[in-house]
Amino acid sequence: xxxxxxxxxxxxxxxxxxxxxxxxxxxxxxxxxxxxxxxxxxxxxxxxxxxxxxxxxxxxxxxxxxxxxxxxxxxxxxxxxxxxxxxxxxxxxxxxxxxxxxxxxxxxxxxxxxxxxxxxxxxxxxxxxxxxxxxxxxxxxxxxxxxxxxxxxxxxxxxxxxxxxxxxxxxxxxxxxxxxxxxxxxxxxxxxxxxxxxxxxxxxxxxxxxx
Amino acid sequence: xxxxxxxxxxxxxxxxxxxxxxxxxxxxxxxxxxxxxxxxxxxxxxxxxxxxxxxxxxxxxxxxxxxxxxxxxxxxxxxxxxxxxxxxxxxxxxxxxxxxxxxxxxxxxxxxxxxxxxxxxxxxxxxxxxxxxxxxxxxxxxxxxxxxxxxxxxxxxxxxxxxxxxxxxxxxxxxxxxxxxxxxxxxxxxxxxxxxxxxxxxxxxxxxxxxxxxxxxxxxxxxxxxxxxxxxxxxxxxxxxxxxxxxxxxxxxxxxxxx
Amino acid sequence: xxxxxxxxxxxxxxxxxxxxxxxxxxxxxxxxxxxxxxxxxxxxxxxxxxxxxxxxxxxxxxxxxxxxxxxxxxxxxxxxxxxxxxxxxxxxxxxxxxxxxxxxxxxxxxxxxxxxxxxxxxxxxxxxxxxxxxxxxxxxxxxxxxxxxxxxxxxxxxxxxxxxxxxxxxxxxxxxxxxxxxxxxxxxxxxxxxxxxxxxxxxxxxxxxxxxxxxxxxxxxx
Ligand SMILES: Nc1ncnc2c1ncn2[C@@H]1O[C@H](COP(=O)(O)OP(=O)(O)OP(=O)(O)O)[C@@H](O)[C@H]1O
Ligand SMILES: [Mg+2]
Numbered sequence: 001x002x003x004x005x006x007x008x009x010x011x012x013x014x015x016x017x018x019x020x021x022x023x024x025x026x027x028x029x030x031x032x033x034x035x036x037x038x039x040x041x042x043x044x045x046x047x048x049x050x051x052x053x054x055x056x057x058x059x060x061x062x063x064x065x066x067x068x069x070x071x072x073x074x075x076x077x078x079x080x081x082x083x084x085x086x087x088x089x090x091x092x093x094x095x096x097x098x099x100x101x102x103x104x105x106x107x108x109x110x111x112x113x114x115x116x117x118x119x120x121x122x123x124x125x126x127x128x129x130x131x132x133x134x135x136x137x138x139x140x141x142x143x144x145x146x147x148x149x150x151x152x153x154x155x156x157x158x159x160x161x162x163x164x165x166x167x168x169x170x171x172x173x174x175x176x177x178x179x180x181x182x183x184x185x186x187x188x189x190x191x192x193x194x195x196x197x198x199x200x201x202x203x204x205x206x207x208x209x210x211x
Numbered sequence: 212x213x214x215x216x217x218x219x220x221x222x223x224x225x226x227x228x229x230x231x232x233x234x235x236x237x238x239x240x241x242x243x244x245x246x247x248x249x250x251x252x253x254x255x256x257x258x259x260x261x262x263x264x265x266x267x268x269x270x271x272x273x274x275x276x277x278x279x280x281x282x283x284x285x286x287x288x289x290x291x292x293x294x295x296x297x298x299x300x301x302x303x304x305x306x307x308x309x310x311x312x313x314x315x316x317x318x319x320x321x322x323x324x325x326x327x328x329x330x331x332x333x334x335x336x337x338x339x340x341x342x343x344x345x346x347x348x349x350x351x352x353x354x355x356x357x358x359x360x361x362x363x364x365x366x367x368x369x370x371x372x373x374x375x376x377x378x379x380x381x382x383x384x385x386x387x388x389x390x391x392x393x394x395x396x397x398x399x400x401x402x403x404x405x406x407x408x409x410x411x412x413x414x415x416x417x418x419x420x421x422x423x424x425x426x427x428x429x430x431x432x433x434x435x436x437x438x439x440x441x442x443x444x445x446x447x448x449x450x451x452x453x454x455x456x457x458x459x460x461x462x463x464x465x466x467x468x469x470x
Numbered sequence: 471x472x473x474x475x476x477x478x479x480x481x482x483x484x485x486x487x488x489x490x491x492x493x494x495x496x497x498x499x500x501x502x503x504x505x506x507x508x509x510x511x512x513x514x515x516x517x518x519x520x521x522x523x524x525x526x527x528x529x530x531x532x533x534x535x536x537x538x539x540x541x542x543x544x545x546x547x548x549x550x551x552x553x554x555x556x557x558x559x560x561x562x563x564x565x566x567x568x569x570x571x572x573x574x575x576x577x578x579x580x581x582x583x584x585x586x587x588x589x590x591x592x593x594x595x596x597x598x599x600x601x602x603x604x605x606x607x608x609x610x611x612x613x614x615x616x617x618x619x620x621x622x623x624x625x626x627x628x629x630x631x632x633x634x635x636x637x638x639x640x641x642x643x644x645x646x647x648x649x650x651x652x653x654x655x656x657x658x659x660x661x662x663x664x665x666x667x668x669x670x671x672x673x674x675x676x677x678x679x680x681x682x683x684x685x686x687x688x689x690x691x692x
Contacts, residue, residue, distance in 0.1 A: 068662060
């Protein structure tokens with residue numbers, strides 16, 4: 001049922017996959033964090049011609065499964081490296097969530113701050129970069145962090161487009177050695193060990209930033 | 212005046228105490244709020260608790276309502292001690308007590324009538340019809356007969372508080388606890404609530420423990436006024452004497468400030 | 471064969487696929503709902519042991535990826551001698567994973583009901599069960615609905631996993647259509663639109679529930 005020898009044999013492979021998982025999470029988060037901010041700021045554009053189409057795209061992307069988005073891009077863009085596709089699609093999908101987080105953060109900046117910026121005739125760039133965003137982003141860091149953790153736990157979807165991340169490797173090892181028990185239990189344990197302390201950290205940060 | 216109502220006075224036998232505090236201590240951390248407090252309330256008696264802010268008046272009522280637990284000492288209700296009892300037996304003790312809160316605490320998920328009938332149906336086992344009849348009588352008493360099917364959030368503060376009084380009375384408690392029931396109200400709504408309480412004091416022989424800053428009201432309904440300070444009763448007596456010639460200097464200062 | 475003809479011809483199997491997907495979503499959500507309440511209430515228990523156990527279960531199912539849980543149930547559990555049909559694996563995995571997230575929603579919403587409401591129930595001598603059922607829960611649940619809706623949509627978005635464990639869900643059916651027609655673009659677009667419509671429909675239902683709950687609290691339109 002459980003064989004330590006097999007488990008030890010599979011561990012290096014699964015850990016190698018874990019490296020890919022971390023890479024995908026890190027780069028995917030970067031895409032989500034940057035793109036989300038861009039979407040949030042564009043969402044405040046003065047013209048409806050930007051806001052409405054943007055709203056539609058955000059709604060559509062975030063209410064459809066990331067696994068199908070991955071599949072679609074992978075099949076429609078042959079020749080592209082699957083890991084790159086995975087990072088971009090995952091990042092894009094999560095950018096829809098992070099944009100909402102930023103939006104809430106920006107909305108929470110008091111009106112007075114905008115008015116003060118106007119009163120000082122700051123140019124828009126400085127208003128955003130120097131006044132609004134520093135205040136908005138600080139408060140949303142824990143929420144962003146939680147989305148990074150969610151994304152981390154969704155990286156196994158990349159295995160459907162042949163990225164050899166952790167669960168892909170676990171699956172491979174499991175089927176080659178008929179050791180699914182060891183393979184998936186190890187994968188589960190690694191997820192737990194990596195995500196639990198991180199989410200604790202976010203909770204602490206949340207409490208700290210609440211004041 | 213109500214306090215001279217002979218019918219009520221004679222109906223209370225001198226030995227029957229409704230509430231006894233026996234060497235009650237209440238501490239929060241190392242802050243002692245009640246310090247070996249002793250006092251008794253007879254059945255049918257109307258007692259007003261006065262004292263400076265933070266002297267523990269609310270704490271006394273909350274201890275009686277079992278919302279807090281004593282640190283030391285014993286509280287008895289109708290001769291039965293109930294400090295430190297498990298939940299099941301606490302419920303038996305609570306049967307005798309009703310409470311009206313400063314902030315009304317009506318249930319927003321129920322209409323006015325259901326706020327009043329819910330506990331009689333669930334706790335006392337009345338039928339819906341019996342409970343509704345009782346509730347309508349009480350709504351009549353508090354002057355809100357036409358509000359039975361309204362949401363509590365649609366009522367003024369004074370109306371909400373009168374519903375809360377009806378809700379407490381629907382359980383037919385022997386003892387009614389009133390904690391600054393008018394202090395969350397706009398000044399023009401205070402009188403309506405006090406009038407209802409005066410009517411109840413007159414029409415029933417319910418025991419009342421009441422914390423209030425309305426000294427006129429206290430004078431009208433109380434048999435006895437207890438002055439608290441430093442976690443103890445420092446002076447007590449009938450309102451006429453307490454308000455006109457307080458013995459204790461703290462009482463004099465306090466009344467001088469509020470009257 | 472044009473995509474449209476093929477699409478029309480395979481409508482019955484697509485409809486079957488939609489039904490499977492919706493069934494898995496609803497059953498998974500039902501199990502998740504039950505677990506949300508069990509774990510959410512347990513997290514507020516007076517007993518340290520009950521609280522600790524609930525905490526551990528929640529952290530475990532939140533911390534190990536849904537994907538891994540599903541594969542574990544599908545591939546590893548049979549080794550222990552428990553072989554579930556694939557749909558049951560999926561429902562169980564959805565229920566456990568989203569139940570763990572949902573329990574946080576329940577816990578938060580219960581904690582958000584003012585303490586004074588609880589005090590009023592004590593003053594009226596209600597039993598703990600009556601307090602919960604008659605007063606606390608009715609006030610807490612409208613607050614739970616928006617976060618529950620988010621979780622429901624996420625659950626729905628996890629259902630393509632069904633196709634990975636041999637269930638003929640909508641993703642599987644559309645994939646069949648894709649290989650039959652060779653029109654990848656159209657097939658995936660239709661699939662995404664189907665999901666979008668499903669998500670939208672679920673959101674509408676949940677909004678209705680929320681409005682109902684709020685009206686009972688006298689907050690919505692009377
Ligand atoms: N839950 C609690 N934790 C810690 N301290 C408390 C708590 N409840 C009350 N206290 C303290 O106990 C003391 C007595 O409070 P209590 O509310 O009984 O006073 P009070 O006489 O009703 O005052 P007021 O006239 O302002 O209502 C206060 O110093 C208060 O700070
Ligand atoms: Mg008080």
